[in-house]
Amino acid sequence: MSKKLLMSFVFLLCFLFKVSAQDRTISGRVTSSEDGSALPGVSVSVKGSTKGTVTDANGLYKIGVPANATINFSFVGFKRVSIVAGSKTTLDVSLNSDASEIDEVVVVGYGTQSTKNLTTSVAKVDAKQIANRPLTGLDQAMQGAAAGVNVTNSSGTPGGGVSVNIRGIGSITGSSQPLYVVDGVPISTGSYGRLGFGNQQTSALNDISPADIESIDILKDASAAAIYGSQASNGVVLITTKRGKAGKTQFTFDSYYGVADTWKSGTGISGSEEVKLLQEMLMNRYAVPVSGGTFTTTAFTGTAQWASPADFAAYYFGAGAGTSTVNGQLVVTESAADVAKGIRTKAIFNNPDLAANTNWQKEVFQSSATKNYDLGIRGGNEKTRFSATTSLYDQLGIVKGSTFKRFSGRINIDHTVSPKLNIGTNLAFSRTWQDRINNDNNIYGVVSAAFLMASDIPVRFADGTYGKDASSSVDNPLASANEPYNLTKNGRLLGTIFGEYKIVNGLSIRTSLNMDYITYVESRFLPTTTNQGVGVNGSGTETASSEQNWTWSTFLTYTKTLGNHNFKLLAGADYQESAYEAIDATATGFPGNAIKRLSAGATKSDASSTGTSWGLASYYGRLNYDFNDKYLLTAILRTDGSSRFGVNNRWGLFPSVSAAWRISKEGFMQDVTLVNDLKLRLSYGSNGNSSGIGNFASLGLSGSGGIAYAGGGGLAPSQLSNPDLKWETNTSTGVGFDLSMIKNRVRVTFDYYKRITNDLLLNVNIPATSGFSSVAKNIGSIENQGLELSLGLTPVKTKNVTWDATFNISRNTNIVTSLGGSPKFAAGFGNWVEEGYALGTFRGYRYDGIFQNADEVAASLQKTTAKPGDVRYGDVDGNGVFNSNDQELLGNALPSFVGGLDNTVSFLGGFDFRMFFQFSQGNTLLNYTKSFSEGMNGVFGQTQGVLNRWTPTNTNTNVPRAVWGDPNANRRISTRFLEDGSYVRLKTISLGYNLPKSIVQKIKLDKVRIYVQGANLWTSTKYSGLDPEVNTFNTSNTSLGTDFLTFPQPRTYTIGVNIGF
C-alpha cells in the first residue's frame, strides 16, 4: 500500500516539468576583492535553472546562459553575488569575503541542505576536528564533539571497539549503535572477528582512514533520520569523503609520530606480602589453634595436627609434597623439584622475604609508538576531478603484544560528461593487521593476568622458562603477551559507481551501485609455552570470513520555485542484500612451536563453516518546502521491507514531519541588529531498528551446529517461531532553536527531545522447562528524554588573534517503561533491567560494615557463613532472612551529563593552539576488577587495598578479612565495588606553527605546518581503577559501566607535520 503511495508520488513529479533552452555562452574570471587573487572552485550558476559550473585554477569559467539570465557566484567564505548578464559575453567578478553569513551545507541523506534551512537537529564534525589526532577510527572523532552524542571507548586496545549512543539507548537486545553511511552508502559496522579474546572486539569502522574524511554529519533526530527508515532509530552518521576540485593539482603530506604509555597502572602488593596473605587466608579458613604453636586443620584432610602454619601452607601448595609425623604433628617434606622452582616452599612460608617480587603491571605495560602517514593528491579540471589518497597508520599498544596497522587508499573521481550528465566512482580499499591479546574476562589475558597473577611468582624460573603458578588458573601475563600468535587480517573494499542526469530543469535522477566487501582472516597459534597450548602440544585455529553487501540506490530530485514558494522533492528506491560466510578450523598436536599453520597439526579437532544473509528493500520520498526562506517544512515517508521481519510484518512505514520558523527573517526582527539569525524548530518522526533481529529469528528452526553424537550428526530444536516479529519503532518529538548573534560571534543551539521506543525487541525469558530459554518478541518500551546545548563563541577576533570556543553539554534520562510483562533480568556482572528504571542500573547487596566479633556474627542473619572480619550485608527487605532477595538498586552506569569544550586559538599569523576537553558526569562504574584484586580468596595477585584488611588488630577498616575460598562471598556485587565514574579529560592539546609563506615558497612548497600534540594528557576522576573510560561489555545496551581487567586508554604525545605543495 505504502509502496504504491510512494510510486504515485514519483509519477506526480512528471507533471511539474518545465523546459528551457540555452542560447549563448558567457565567460569571465572570478577574483578575491581582498588581494585580487584568482578564486578556483567558485560555483557559477544560472538563477532559476540547475545549470552551473565551477571556476578553474585560474578563476576562469565559461557557462551557457539563456537571454536575460541572472548569474549567481557563490563560494564558501565569500558573499554571494548575483549579476544580470544582460547582453555581456564576458563577466569578471570580484567577491567580498563574508564573515557574517554562516551557511554551512550539511548532508542529510540522499542529498544536502544548507544549515539555515534545516528543520531538524543535525550535528556536524568537520575535517579539522579530526585531522592530525591519533585516532584509529572515525567514531572516536565524534567523542565530545557534538551534543547528544555519547561516545565511549570500551578499552584502549589498538583498533578496539567504541560505543556510540546518540540521544540515549533505545534498545535492549537490538543494536544501539547508529547507522553509518559513507558517501551515501550504508556500510557494515561492528566486530567481525570470530575468535574470542576475552571481551576484546574489532571494529569494521577502523577500515576507514580518518584522513579521508571531509565531514561527519550526524542525524540525531528521528525526523531527519526517518529517511533511512528501519535502520535509523539510533541516529545516522553520514560520512563525506574528500573529493577533488578543479584547479592546480594539490599534494598534501601529513605525518605524525607519537609515543604512548599508560597514565596509571595498578599497584600490586609485594611478593612477601602475597605469601603472608596466602598463609593468613589458609589459617583463617582451615586452622583451629590447639596450643603451644600447633594447630589442627579440619574439613580439609579429616583432622591433622601441624607443626607450623608454614608447614601447612607448604603442604597445601607444594607439588609432590609429602608429610611425616613428628611428635604427633604433621611436618612437610618437600620434593626437590619444588624447592628448585623456588615458589611457596616451606622456607619461603617461614620467611616470606625470600619470595620473588614481581611487579606484573610494570612487566606488561610498555611505552609504545604510533606512526601515521597520509599522502593526498587532488585536482582536475571542469571535466574531471579526482582525489587520490593513501594512508599508513601503525600503532603499538601500551600493553605488550597488541598492535594495529592499517594501510588504506581511496580514489574518488567525478567526471562531467555533458552539462546534464555527471558520472563518478569512489573506490576505497584497506588492509589492517592486528596483533591481538586476550583481556577482560579471560584467564589468559595480559592485563587480566597482570592483576591476577600473584607477585611471589617470578617472571621466569631459574631454568629460563616462564614463571607459572600451578595452583592458579591464570597464565604468566608475559607469556600471554609474547607467546601466542594472534593475527587478524582484514581487507575492505568500498566501491561505488554513480551517475547523475539532469532530465529537465530542476529534475534529476541519480543512481548508484555500491559494494561493501569485508574479508577477515584470523590466525591463532598457542605454543606449548602457554597454558592453553601445553596440554594439547600446541593448538592452532584459523578462520576465514567475508561479507558482501551490495546496495542499489536510485532517486529523483526535483526543485521548483513558484514565487516565494520553494519546493524540493525527492523520491527513490534502494535495494540492499548482504551475505556472510565463514570457515573455521582447529588443529592440535604440533611438532614443536615453529610451524604455525594447521597443516602441521596432527589432530584436526574442529572444522566448521557457516553462512547467513539478509535483504532490505526500501522506497522513500521527501518534501522540503519553504516560504520565502522564512517558514520551512520537511516531510519524509519511507517504507522498508526486510527479510528479517516475520511474514506477518514484512513491511514497515516510517513517516516524519518537521518545521522551522526563521524568526530573524521577520520584519520586526530587522531592527534587532544584535541577532544575526534565530530559528525555531519543531519535529516529529518515526523510524525503526531492525539491527538486533537475528536474520532468521522469526522462524521455528532445528539446528545441527555442534550437535553430534558417537560419530553421527544430530538435530535439535533451536528456536521457536514468531511470525509477527518486526522492527522496533522509535518515535521522537523535538523542539529547538538556533541563535546566532553579535556578528555571529555567539552561536547557540538548544534542543529538547523525547524519544520513545516501542515494540522493543526482547529475547523474552520464557520458562526453561519449555526446553527453550527465550523467544524473540516485540514487547516493551524505552523512553529517552534529553536536553542538548551547544555554544559557539568567538571571544577574540583581532588581526593577530582569533579565539574560537565551542562547548556542548547534553543530558539524557533513560527509563525502561515496559518489559511487556516479561521478567526483569540481570545483565553483565552487576547490571539489572527492570521496568521503571534506566538501563545500566546496578543491582547488588548493601555493604553494611565488617563483623567485629563472634557476638556480632552470632546475632546476625549471616551466622552460618560469616566469621569476624567478614562483610555484613543489609537485610534489604527487612524480613529477617538474608538471601538473594536482599539486593537493591545501587546506581547507574549512564552519565547525567556528557559534553566537550574545544578551544582553538590562532595567533601571531602562524601559530595555532587547541585544547579539547571531554567529560562525563554522574555515572557509576562497577570496579569488578577490584572484587578479584581485593578478593583475598585464593592464589590471585592482589592490589594494595588488601594491606588494610581486617585482622583482630586492624579493625577500623572497610576491607574484610582474608579467607581462603571466601565462604561469606565478600566478593559478591555490593556497594563496595561501585564507584563514581565521572571524569574530565584533556583529550587533545596541540600547538602548531605554519611556516611563513616567504620561507615555504623558497623551498617550493605551499604550506608547511609543524605541531606537537598530546592526547589524554590530563584526567580528573575519583575512579580508583585504571581508567574511567571503560566498558568490558563494549556496545552492550544492558551491561554497562563495568571495568573488568580492561585495557586502559593510552596517553599519547605526538609530533607531526602537514605539508602542502
Added chain:
Amino acid sequence: MLKYIKSFKVLFSLILLALINTSCEKVLDQLPQTAIPSEIKDASSARASLLGAYDALQSANYYGNRIITLPDLHGGNLRHTGTFLSFAEFANRALLTNNAEVTSMWSTLYNGILRSNFIISAVPNIDGNGFPDKEQIVAEAQFLRALNYFTLVKYWGDVPIITAPTTKADESLKVPRNTIADVYKQINADLDAAIAKLPVNSAVGRVNKFAAYALKSRAALYNKEWDNVITNTDLIINAKKYSLPASYSTVFGTKNSTESIFELQFSNTDQSGIAFFMFSSTLGGRNEVRPSTGLIGAYDAADTRKMLGTSYDVAIKYYRIASQDDNVLVFRYAETLLNKAEALVEQGKMTDALPLLNQIRVRAGLAASPASLALDQPAMREEIFKQRRLELALEGHYFFDLVRTGRAATTLTGWVNTQRLLPIPQREIEANTALKQNEGY
C-alpha cells in the same frame, strides 16, 4: 520536438525505476543455511533427532562436565581451586539463586527433555515402512527423558513434568512443580515402556535394556525400594553380559570395556571438558577443581584407585588432556554390584552382600573383607558407603550418596538440611510465577 524528447526521457527514467521495483524485491527472500524448519518427518530426521537427544547429555552443563564435577565438589571429593564464583558457591555450599551453574544445568536438562519429547510425539506418526528402528528410537528417547528427570528430581526435588514438545511461547508454559513421587512415577513409566522395546545389544554409546535396568535400580536405591533395587540389578548380573575388568585402570583407560553399561562417547572432535577443568594450568587445564586431600587420604596406599591429587594431574579417570575425549561412564557394572550390596545390607542380608563388596575391593587391589564384617550391619553399611565413595569418586554420585544415606549432616560441616536441594534458578522463578522456590533460598 525537443520537448517530446525530454518527456520521453522522463518517462523512460520512471519506467526504469518502476521496473527495478518488482524484480529487486527478491532480496527479501532469504533462507537459513545452518538450520531447517523444526519437524521430524521421516526416518532420517528421526535418527538425527535421537542423536540430538544423546548430544544433550554431552553438554558441559551435564555429563560433559558439571553433573560429574559439581556433586563431588559439593560433597567435598573435589576442592575448588579456580576462578568461578559459581563453583565457589558449590564448594562453600552457599548457593545463590542466580548461580550460573544451577541456571545452566536446569535449562540444559529441560532442553534434553524437549529433544526427547519431540521424538516421542512425532516418531510414532511416521510410516514404519523401511523404518525398522522406529520403536527403538522412541524407546531410547524415553530412556533419555527418564534419565533427565532423574537428574532433575535428585537435584531439585519437586519439578515440573513436561511430556509434550513446546511449539509456541505462551502462558501455557507457566507450569507448577509436580511432586517427587509423580516425577519418579514418570521415570518408571518411561523406563518400563523403554525396556519393552530396547534391544539387548546396542551400538556403541547407545542404550540397551540393561541401561534401563541400571537406571531403575539407581532410582529405586534413592527411594529405598530395596526389593526393586535387587530385582533390577539381578536382571543385569544374571545376564552375564557385563563383568569387572581385572584392572581398575582398564575401566577408564580402555573405552567401552566389559564393565560399561552406558558409556557416553566423546572424541577429539566432540570433546568433554572434565580433564580440562581438573588439570593444573601448567599442564594445559584450567585448574578449576582438584581432588581434595580428604578424598586422596581416604584411599589406602595399596588402592589402585587412588588419585594423585596433589601432583596436579588427576590421572586415572579423566586424563586425556590433549584430546579431551575422556568418555563418561553413566552406568557401569561396579555400581550395579554396589547398589545390590547396599540393598541387601539394608534388608539385613549381609552375607549375601559381602561377596559383591569383595569383588569391588579385590579388583581395587585391596584384601577381601573378612566374613566377620557381615555380622555387623553398621560396619557393613560404612564399608559399602566408603567403597562407593572411592570406587565412584568423580562420577557425580558423592553428594547425592551423602544426602540419601543421611550422612551429609555428620560429614559436611555446617550442614543445613535445606542444602540437600539446589535453588530453583532465579531466572526461572521470574519467568514462571507458578514455581515456588525451595526452602532455604
